[in-house]
Amino acid sequence: HFFEQYKTLEKKTVLVVAHDAGGAELIAAYIQKNSRRYEPHAYVDGLAARIFRREGLSFKRAPRTRSGMARIMEENKNVAYALIGTGWMTTIETAACMEAKRAGVKACMYLDSWMNYRGRFGYPKRGWQTGLPDEFWVGDPFALALARRSFPGVPVRLVPNQYFAKIVARYRSQARESQFRDTLLFFSTPDAEAGKIFSELLKRLSLLKNRPNVLIRFHPADNRRRYNALRKRYRRNVRIEISREKDIVQDLLRARCAIGPETMALAVAALVGLKAVCVAPLGKKPLLPFPNMYRTTNMKTAMRILGVSRTK
Numbered sequence: 563h564f565f566e567q568y569k570t571l572e573k574k575t576v577l578v579v580a581h582d583a584g585g586a587e588l589i590a591a592y593i594q595k596n597s598r599r600y601e602p603h604a605y606v607d608g609l610a611a612r613i614f615r616r617e618g619l620s621f622k623r624a625p626r627t628r629s630g631m632a633r634i635m636e637e638n639k640n641v642a643y644a645l646i647g648t649g650w651m652t653t654i655e656t657a658a659c660m661e662a663k664r665a666g667v668k669a670c671m672y673l674d675s676w677m678n679y680r681g682r683f684g685y686p687k688r689g690w691q692t693g694l695p696d697e698f699w700v701g702d703p704f705a706l707a708l709a710r711r712s713f714p715g716v717p718v719r720l721v722p723n724q725y726f727a728k729i730v731a732r733y734r735s736q737a738r739e740s741q742f743r744d745t746l747l748f749f750s751t752p753d754a755e756a757g758k759i760f761s762e763l764l765k766r767l768s769l770l771k772n773r774p775n776v777l778i779r780f781h782p783a784d785n786r787r788r789y790n791a792l793r794k795r796y797r798r799n800v801r802i803e804i805s806r807e808k809d810i811v812q813d814l815l816r817a818r819c820a821i822g823p824e825t826m827a828l829a830v831a832a833l834v835g836l837k838a839v840c841v842a843p844l845g846k847k848p849l850l851p852f853p854n855m856y857r858t859t860n861m862k863t864a865m866r867i868l869g870v871s872r873t874k
Contacts, residue, residue: 574642577634577667578604579624579658583649583782584593584674584826586610588701589723590617592672593711596612603641605634609782616808624654626819631657635665643668648682648694656683656693657662669695672721675826676705692798726833732811733834745815746774747831749822752784756823759763760862763821764792767870768799774870779805779813779827819868829855839864854863 568611580586590613604621606614612721614621614764625631631654633731635644635864644662648654648671655671662669673679676842684690694716701723709718750756763795767773780786792800795856805813814820820831820838820859828867832855838857856867 573599573601575638575640576600576602577638577641577644577662578602578606578621579631579655579735580604580610580614580645580647580649581608581624581635581649581654582649582674583609583651585655585672586613587725587826588672588674588723589647590614590619591728592721593619594728595724598761600642602645604639605658608652612782625704626652626654628657628661631661632664634658635661636668639665641667643670645699646671648673649679650682658694660693663696666695669805670697670719671695671701672699672701673705674701676708677824679709705707721798726830727779729811729814729830730834735815736811736815737834741815743816743818744775745777745816745818745819746822746870747836748776748778749781749820749825749827749831750778750784750789751781751823751825753823755843756784757788759821759823759861761788761792763864764796764800764802766861768791768796770870772870773800774818775801777803777805777813777816779807779810781825781827801819803866811868818872821864821868837868839867 575718578589580589586609589779594617601666604614604619605624606621625634644658644667646658646669649655659671660670683693694713697722698709698713698716699721700709700718700720701721706718706720748760750760778789807813810827813835814831814834820828820836821841822828824840824842828838828840839858842857844859856865
């Protein structure tokens with residue numbers, strides 16, 4: 563008993579602040595993986611609260627004001643460091659970073675995905691660099707190279723993405739070679755581009771002789787009613803279902819392939835070995851770095867890659 567108590571005392575305390583979904587997934591998985599080494603004091607809000615609750619991680623609500631965040635940092639001056647998400651929906655995470663540095667707490671921000679790194683801090687507005695942390699964390703070598711180019715004055719550390727590792731392990735443990743997969747998995751994102759891609763996808767699927775079922779998995783910040791009109795228009799030609807799974811693995815296990823705009827969920831599909839196609843707008847340089855992910859700017863090519871291009 564004494565030895566267990568001693569090990570507990572040896573734990574380092576880490577202050578955690580998160581709001582957006584992407585960073586929260588990475589941080590939650592990191593906390594779980596390192597639960598024997600670190601004791602988290604978590605302050606989360608928004609979609610991060612849903613993720614922490616799902617994972618059974620305790621937390622307090624993050625203050626929404628700078629003064630409230632400053633108070634949290636003053637109360638946690640003795641932590642090893644602050645681990646903060648990077649989002650775009652609110653300023654909670656950048657405020658936490660700035661107040662941590664002001665209080666003398668080392669601020670580390672975990673970058674999720676590979677998109678819009680500088681834009682999360684207000685670039686190209688004057689003074690955008692004031693929100694940068696003492697250190698960035700990234701989950702893979704691709705992100706490491708991108709972050710070093712984007713933030714040449716800030717140290718960047720490679721901290722393996724435990725969220726990806728956990729999903730891949732669970733997928734492989736549950737997948738069966740004989741499993742029947744008749745579903746095309748569409749990953750939606752909150753931006754308008756996702757709507758254009760889905761509309762074109764349904765239009766082309768409706769012309770096929772042998773049509774796969776379509777399963778929509780929404781981004782946590784997405785409007786789940788946005789495709790109601792499209793579903794109604796194509797309901798006689800294409801069977802469309804909306805995922806209600808909290809666990810992405812359950813949707814991946816049903817899928818024979820996946821398609822969508824650039825999103826971390828599509829990267830996960832590629833990582834578990836599904837044929838995954840990223841449809842990017844014309845003139846936009848694709849950022850998703852995985853070599854086993856297909857990229858195209860038009861739906862005709864996407865359908866051919868997915869192997870569902872035969873018309874009636």
